Amino acid sequence: MSETPSNPSSPDGRAWKRFKRNRGAIVGAIVVVVIAFTALFAPLLAPHDPDTPFKERTLSTAGVPIGPDRQFPLGADPLGRCEMSRLLYGGRVSLSVALAATLLLALVGTSIGVVSGYFGGWVDASLMRVVDVLLSFPFLLVCMAINKIVAKPGIWVLFLVLGFLSWTGLARQVRARTMQLRSLEFVVAARALGASHTRIIVRHVLPNVLSLVIVLCTTLVAEMIIVESVLSYLGVGVVPPTSSWGSMLQESDPLMRSVPRLLAIPGLAITVTVVAFNLLGEGLRDALDPKA
Amino acid sequence: MRSTPRRSPARSWVAFVALALAAVVVACRDPYPTPRFSGAGRTTERRGGVLRVAFDTDLRTLDPAQAYDELSTAVVRHLNDTLLDYDPDTGELVPLLAERFELGADHKTYTFVLRPNLVFSDGSPLDSQAFVRSFERMLDPQRVPCPGTSFYYLIEGADAFSEHRAPHVTGISTPDARTIVFRLKQADQTFLNAMAMPFSAPVPVEYVARVGNDEFARNPIGVGPFMLERWEAGSRVVLRRNPRYWNPQRPLLDGIVYELSLARHLQFMRFQRADLDHANDYALTTADYLSLTSQPAWRPFIERKPDIAMYGVAINCELPPFDNVHVRRALSFAIDRDAIARSRNYRIRPLGGLYPPGLPGYDANLPGAHNYNPDRARAELREAGYRDGLPGEHELWLTEGPAAAVYGQLLQADLARVGIRIRLKFASFPVFLEMTQRRRAVALSYSGWNMDFPDPSNFIDTLFHSRNATEEHAQNQSFYRNPALDALLDRARIEPDRARRIAMYQEAERIVVNDAPWAFMFTPQRIEIEQPYVHRGAYSPVYVHDLRNTWLDLPLRPFVPEARR
Numbered sequence: 057m058s059e060t061p062s063n064p065s066s067p068d069g070r071a072w073k074r075f076k077r078n079r080g081a082i083v084g085a086i087v088v089v090v091i092a093f094t095a096l097f098a099p100l101l102a103p104h105d106p107d108t109p110f111k112e113r114t115l116s117t118a119g120v121p122i123g124p125d126r127q128f129p130l131g132a133d134p135l136g137r138c139e140m141s142r143l144l145y146g147g148r149v150s151l152s153v154a155l156a157a158t159l160l161l162a163l164v165g166t167s168i169g170v171v172s173g174y175f176g177g178w179v180d181a182s183l184m185r186v187v188d189v190l191l192s193f194p195f196l197l198v199c200m201a202i203n204k205i206v207a208k209p210g211i212w213v214l215f216l217v218l219g220f221l222s223w224t225g226l227a228r229q230v231r232a233r234t235m236q237l238r239s240l241e242f243v244v245a246a247r248a249l250g251a252s253h254t255r256i257i258v259r260h261v262l263p264n265v266l267s268l269v270i271v272l273c274t275t276l277v278a279e280m281i282i283v284e285s286v287l288s289y290l291g292v293g294v295v296p297p298t299s300s301w302g303s304m305l306q307e308s309d310p311l312m313r314s315v316p317r318l319l320a321i322p323g324l325a326i327t328v329t330v331v332a333f334n335l336l337g338e339g340l341r342d343a344l345d346p347k348a
Numbered sequence: 349m350r351s352t353p354r355r356s357p358a359r360s361w362v363a364f365v366a367l368a369l370a371a372v373v374v375a376c377r378d379p380y381p382t383p384r385f386s387g388a389g390r391t392t393e394r395r396g397g398v399l400r401v402a403f404d405t406d407l408r409t410l411d412p413a414q415a416y417d418e419l420s421t422a423v424v425r426h427l428n429d430t431l432l433d434y435d436p437d438t439g440e441l442v443p444l445l446a447e448r449f450e451l452g453a454d455h456k457t458y459t460f461v462l463r464p465n466l467v468f469s470d471g472s473p474l475d476s477q478a479f480v481r482s483f484e485r486m487l488d489p490q491r492v493p494c495p496g497t498s499f500y501y502l503i504e505g506a507d508a509f510s511e512h513r514a515p516h517v518t519g520i521s522t523p524d525a526r527t528i529v530f531r532l533k534q535a536d537q538t539f540l541n542a543m544a545m546p547f548s549a550p551v552p553v554e555y556v557a558r559v560g561n562d563e564f565a566r567n568p569i570g571v572g573p574f575m576l577e578r579w580e581a582g583s584r585v586v587l588r589r590n591p592r593y594w595n596p597q598r599p600l601l602d603g604i605v606y607e608l609s610l611a612r613h614l615q616f617m618r619f620q621r622a623d624l625d626h627a628n629d630y631a632l633t634t635a636d637y638l639s640l641t642s643q644p645a646w647r648p649f650i651e652r653k654p655d656i657a658m659y660g661v662a663i664n665c666e667l668p669p670f671d672n673v674h675v676r677r678a679l680s681f682a683i684d685r686d687a688i689a690r691s692r693n694y695r696i697r698p699l700g701g702l703y704p705p706g707l708p709g710y711d712a713n714l715p716g717a718h719n720y721n722p723d724r725a726r727a728e729l730r731e732a733g734y735r736d737g738l739p740g741e742h743e744l745w746l747t748e749g750p751a752a753a754v755y756g757q758l759l760q761a762d763l764a765r766v767g768i769r770i771r772l773k774f775a776s777f778p779v780f781l782e783m784t785q786r787r788r789a790v791a792l793s794y795s796g797w798n799m800d801f802p803d804p805s806n807f808i809d810t811l812f813h814s815r816n817a818t819e820e821h822a823q824n825q826s827f828y829r830n831p832a833l834d835a836l837l838d839r840a841r842i843e844p845d846r847a848r849r850i851a852m853y854q855e856a857e858r859i860v861v862n863d864a865p866w867a868f869m870f871t872p873q874r875i876e877i878e879q880p881y882v883h884r885g886a887y888s889p890v891y892v893h894d895l896r897n898t899w900l901d902l903p904l905r906p907f908v909p910e911a912r913r
Contacts, residue, residue, distance in 0.1 A: 109761050111687040118638060119693035134634070135691055135757055291748065296772055297757045310633035310750065 081339020087332035102141035146299035154280035160219030169230025267344035274337030382645035387881030387901025397900035402607035422893035428549035428570035436886030455535035496547035541801035659796035674732035680867035704871035709804035737767020804853035828865035
């Protein structure tokens with residue numbers, strides 16, 4: 057997005073004005089920035105190494121993790137590690153997987169959507185059949201299967217799998233928008249003036265689908281965070297001892313009733329982040345949609 | 349009509365949050381802080397009633413020759429009897445289907461005399477010849493894939509028979525309709541234990557031949573105290589009393605229901621609701637365990653017993669750098685066993701040697717026992733020539749599951765502290781077994797051993813005799829080879845004097861502990877909980893799911909705290 061423009065009557069300026077008026081979107085944006093900041097600077101903010109168990113210091117003789125105290129602001133996890141540090145480092149993993157996967161799916165989805173919508177015909181037909189096939193995959197099962205097959209599962213696999221399996225929805229929406237654009241006067245005019253396909257796509261189509269992609273991606277980040285949590289909760293996401301919000305939920309699951317805090321902390325982190333991204337996405341959609 | 353005033357958004361938020369909080373509070377409250385029912389107050393055993401238990405696995409087979417997992421064995425043991433059984437109080441072997449047995453002066457001939465008038469649950473008679481026909485079926489790999497034939501390989505002619513070089517096992521004879529004689533190639537002090545294993549339980553071979561192994565495994569016939577009523581695949585198995593059972597005093601229960609594939613936390617919820625009569629440790633998550641032990645009303649019904657099992661890290665002695673004894677010792681001395689036990693609420697006990705408490709030969713003051721000593725670990729690494737820790741990252745194989753993940757991460761942190769870096773590799777149980785039991789495949793694996801019978805040979809022979817370090821399916825998972833140990837174990841196996849024999853096994857354990865082919869870690873505590881109206885009775889120290897002497901104090905009445913047994 058552009059910075060605050062000086063001319064409020066330009067399209068960007070009007071969008072920014074609309075965005076500013078949306079309180080939810082502003083809150084969402086602030087929360088997203090704060091969370092991104094904590095994830096980025098986790099090594100500086102974390103009080104301890106996230107993978108070190110502190111044993112007698114953090115587990116009672118009955119094996120119950122201690123509650124928050126001065127040294128351990130959020131208490132300990134079931135293995136006696138610092139919950140705060142694991143939350144910060146876990147946020148790093150959850151967010152980077154979600155962002156990287158979304159970036160990947162945006163690239164793939166936009167390219168396929170634009171090509172499919174612009175050229176139509178057999179190109180469109182064949183690409184959309186690929187989309188149909190991918191949509192019919194049981195997503196979680198495929199993720200689990202791939203994670204089992206690879207020799208060294210980890211966040212790289214996770215991000216590639218998520219990215220390559222979830223671009224279909226975006227591609228369809230981009231395709232629909234491109235098909236509308238294709239018949240609009242300025243595209244027809246460009247074609248009449250002899251512009252090449254590449255030029256039309258790059259100069260006229262892409263800028264016009266970009267706002268749609270940005271809006272979709274913001275909400276997709278939220279979705280990716282959830283999928284990552286689900287996979288890690290099922291034990292096919294990150295490999296221990298790496299923490300992610302989903303794996304923190306999974307590890308605390310047996311202590312659900314005696315130490316509910318351990319589920320509440322990563323659960324809240326996921327909820328707040330997802331809500332923030334969704335608010336931001338909604339705000340962006342309202343702001344960027346010229347008809348609104 | 350007047351319109352209803354619209355609620356302000358702020359108020360609806362407050363209402364929403366209040367509702368959510370209320371839901372959380374309600375969800376966290378324990379619905380059953382006490383048992384629901386007490387028994388009628390009887391103190392003497394009573395017949396009748398059906399006991400309900402659950403397992404989180406599915407039932408694989410009811411053929412005693414094929415059952416070797418926990419659940420199958422538990423059910424098979426109620427459908428079948430063996431010649432011998434363990435006395436619940438002393439742990440000694442006592443006659444069961446046999447009326448008596450004796451050992452010949454050569455220590456190689458065993459004579460068993462069957463009880464008179466034994467019949468299978470379908471009414472067909474069981475005499476010595478029927479017993480031998482069933483025994484030969486079990487030994488014949490073409491007739492049934494029995495995982496336990498190696499327990500019987502010392503019977504004279506057993507190998508020739510199983511390789512089809514002889515029509516019968518020459519070492520087994522039946523002088524009369526009730527007598528069976530086994531001749532061994534050499535004396536074997538574990539032979540009697542093998543005759544208490546369900547593999548040896550007699551089955552009606554004519555029936556098996558008629559219906560086939562698969563049908564028999566689903567619809568078995570045995571001589572045990574119970575018979576199969578029905579098996580609803582994947583959900584439950586129902587047993588009922590065998591009216592033809594030779595012992596009119598047993599069983600006390602009319603039936604047993606085994607719920608199958610029931611998730612652990614559901615098992616416990618159903619137990620609390622008194623929909624299950626008995627639960628064991630495997631049904632307890634940490635939270636359930638903590639909440640249960642914190643409720644005084646439940647405490648009298650919780651029983652803790654040592655489980656005769658050992659868990660630790662098997663170290664492949666053939667793969668560098670672990671072929672170096674100092675590296676192996678460094679690994680073992682780096683493990684903080686107490687911290688691991690603490691993370692499991694001390695439901696496991698640290699173990700520095702091979703034999704767990706309860707196993708004959710267990711030595712509480714084992715010299716050289718492995719313990720947590722990071723300085724010694726670093727010193728051992730230096731002695732192996734690694735001044736700054738072990739180079740590289742080494743893979744530790746584990747089976748999938750939350751418990752293994754906890755141990756894996758604690759091990760990882762402990763080992764990192766002395767400079768051994770490991771990566772966790774999770775595999776499904778079949779893959780884990782295949783890989784860790786293959787030569788030169790896996791360097792480190794988190795593994796364990798549960799006893800087949802209470803004899804040290806079952807631990808040390810199985811895990812460390814070089815005969816078991818095979819190319820594939822090796823029980824000697826550390827591929828440890830020591831001719832001196834082999835010789836000692838072979839002598840101990842035939843030694844007739846019990847005290848001398850145990851001393852030999854203790855010497856053997858010291859050799860193994862010193863060479864550290866495993867980093868021994870812990871032995872589990874088995875925790876059993878019963879409803880107040882369940883009287884478990886004496887049960888087998890080996891087959892702990894034994895319900896032969898269990899009875900129910902019916903009719904039920906609402907729980908009264910005073911009503912203790």
